[in-house]
Structures are given as structure tokens and as C-alpha cells.
Amino acid sequence: MKVIILHGDDTQKSYARLRIFIDVAKERSWEVNYIDESAQSFEEILSASSLFGNERFFILKDVKKLGKKEYLWLNKRQEDLSGTLIIYNEGPLNAATVKNFSIGTKVEEYKLPVLLWNFLDNLLPGKGEFCVRSLHKILEKQPVEFVFSLISKHIRDVYWAKVDAASAGFPFWKINKLKSQASKFDVLSLQKLISVLSAIDIDVKTSKADLISELDLVLLKHLE
Incomplete structure (x- = not known):
């Protein structure tokens, strides 16, 4: 699974980047899942199979939903999971939070001038x-x-x-x-x-x- 973090003080640019990801996913007919809106656990959502066999695309906007258990699970299972996970934070994430993710995670930070x-x-x-x-x-x-x-x-x-x-x-x-x-x-x-x-x-x-x-x-x- 590809994991991408979007954060930073320049929320206009980080949100615009998120919209680009969502638009591309929809153009490619990927299955878009908003984790924050689901009653299922983080692990259940990422582990579930696609209903139509499409590429899966996940968005999480509240990083506080992830605790130590979720981080450990994701880092252990990341290579085996399919799809793309976007972690979007409205504002900058502290270094400790970013370090909770695996080395292979792509981090995009958008800073104000x-x-x-x-x-x-x-x-x-x-x-x-x-x-x-x-x-x-x-x-x-x-x-x-x-x-x-x-x-x-x-x-x-x-x-x-x-x-x-x-x-x-x-x-x-x-x-x-x-x-x-x-x-x-x-x-x-x-x-x-x-x-x-x-x-x-x-x-x-x-x-x-x-x-x-x-x-x-x-x-x-x-x-x-």
C-alpha cells in the first residue's frame, strides 16, 4: 500500500493537492473510501476487499484516530495491503507523529511563505x-x-x-x-x-x- 501524508501551514495548497488526488482516483474509477466517516475500525477498512475489484483509495483526515496499535498494525501490514492511503492534516504535523509511519511513507509538507x-x-x-x-x-x-x-x-x-x-x-x-x-x-x-x-x-x-x-x-x- 502507498501511504502519503499531506500537511503544513499552507492549507490552501495542501487541500488543493488532496483534491487532485481525489479527482484522479475518480477519473480512474478507483473505490474512494473516507475512513473518518466509517463506523468500522481502521484495520477493518484497510483489510476489506473491494466490492467491484477496483483499485482502492483511502482518505483519513483525523490523524488522531490512529493510536499506537494502528501505527504498529499499518507498518507491519503495509507491504501486503493494496491501494493508496492519504493522510491529510489541516495544518502541520509534529515530527513525532510523522515518525510513527514507516520509512516508505511519502511526506508532502506545504509551508507558508x-x-x-x-x-x-x-x-x-x-x-x-x-x-x-x-x-x-x-x-x-x-x-x-x-x-x-x-x-x-x-x-x-x-x-x-x-x-x-x-x-x-x-x-x-x-x-x-x-x-x-x-x-x-x-x-x-x-x-x-x-x-x-x-x-x-x-x-x-x-x-x-x-x-x-x-x-x-x-x-x-x-x-x-
């Missing part, structure tokens, strides 16, 4: 004008909808790190980074920013606002 990372790290009070300039540089190569989704998610993560870091489940390095950024905000400011971003999302989807203009205003007003 450095400019985007720097932009997110600088979403801080007093950095409004800097963030607006950075935003427009980023928009020369990235769609605004994607950047907006990253901003919204990042601010929620910063808030989470501030109010309940222990339950976030992020890697140690990420928690420390988020807590450092969160220390520059008070809780009320973050709550207000999350609320404003949510309102913008609704307005844009109902064609009541221009997303780039709204982002400019948010960055200047809430990070002044």
Missing part, C-alpha cells in the same frame, strides 16, 4: 501601518480570501493561548510563540477583534463589503 509568517507574527498593537504595508505585498501573490482566513485563525489561536493555553493542544514551541504575542493584548481587545473579523466575514459573503478595504481598516484601527 516567510513573508506571510512575519505578517502574522506582527499582528500586534502599534503595528497597524506596518501590517497594512505587509498585507498589500502579500496580496500581490496570495488571494485575499486565503489571507483573511489565516488572520482570523491566527487571532483565534492567540486568544486561545491567552485564556486557556493548556487546552489548545498546540506544540510547545507554538504555544510559547502565541503566548508571547498574546501578552501584548488584553482579553477584551482580542475578543473585540475576533468579533469584528466574524462580522466582516458575513458582510463579504453577502456582498456588503470589500474585503481588502475592510482588512485595511481593521489593521489600522485595532492595531494602532
Whole structure:
């Protein structure tokens, strides 16, 4: 069995890659199985025979479903199993998780550009004008909808790190980074920013606002 891991911070690219795999599988009339949606165990799904004798194609989006037992079983049986297994994770997997898979597993990691990372790290009070300039540089190569989704998610993560870091489940390095950024905000400011971003999302989807203009205003007003 071929096992392929798709992960990384650039969820737009990793998901696009997943869609390509799914489209190719359907074009070839492969039997597509979504493991997360099945009531059967991981082992039962991968061991079952194809109903129509077609090539089998499996997708797992929640890697947390795999425990030590599943990893040991997969690594032991991988060469004997038929088909392709795609492990898709919305975000980066830590090195320890990737190491649970066999050496023959193909790993594709999609990283955000450095400019985007720097932009997110600088979403801080007093950095409004800097963030607006950075935003427009980023928009020369990235769609605004994607950047907006990253901003919204990042601010929620910063808030989470501030109010309940222990339950976030992020890697140690990420928690420390988020807590450092969160220390520059008070809780009320973050709550207000999350609320404003949510309102913008609704307005844009109902064609009541221009997303780039709204982002400019948010960055200047809430990070002044």
C-alpha cells in the first residue's frame, strides 16, 4: 500500500493537492473510501476487499484516530495491503507523529511563505501601518480570501493561548510563540477583534463589503 501524508501551514495548497488526488482516483474509477466517516475500525477498512475489484483509495483526515496499535498494525501490514492511503492534516504535523509511519511513507509538507509568517507574527498593537504595508505585498501573490482566513485563525489561536493555553493542544514551541504575542493584548481587545473579523466575514459573503478595504481598516484601527 502507498501511504502519503499531506500537511503544513499552507492549507490552501495542501487541500488543493488532496483534491487532485481525489479527482484522479475518480477519473480512474478507483473505490474512494473516507475512513473518518466509517463506523468500522481502521484495520477493518484497510483489510476489506473491494466490492467491484477496483483499485482502492483511502482518505483519513483525523490523524488522531490512529493510536499506537494502528501505527504498529499499518507498518507491519503495509507491504501486503493494496491501494493508496492519504493522510491529510489541516495544518502541520509534529515530527513525532510523522515518525510513527514507516520509512516508505511519502511526506508532502506545504509551508507558508516567510513573508506571510512575519505578517502574522506582527499582528500586534502599534503595528497597524506596518501590517497594512505587509498585507498589500502579500496580496500581490496570495488571494485575499486565503489571507483573511489565516488572520482570523491566527487571532483565534492567540486568544486561545491567552485564556486557556493548556487546552489548545498546540506544540510547545507554538504555544510559547502565541503566548508571547498574546501578552501584548488584553482579553477584551482580542475578543473585540475576533468579533469584528466574524462580522466582516458575513458582510463579504453577502456582498456588503470589500474585503481588502475592510482588512485595511481593521489593521489600522485595532492595531494602532
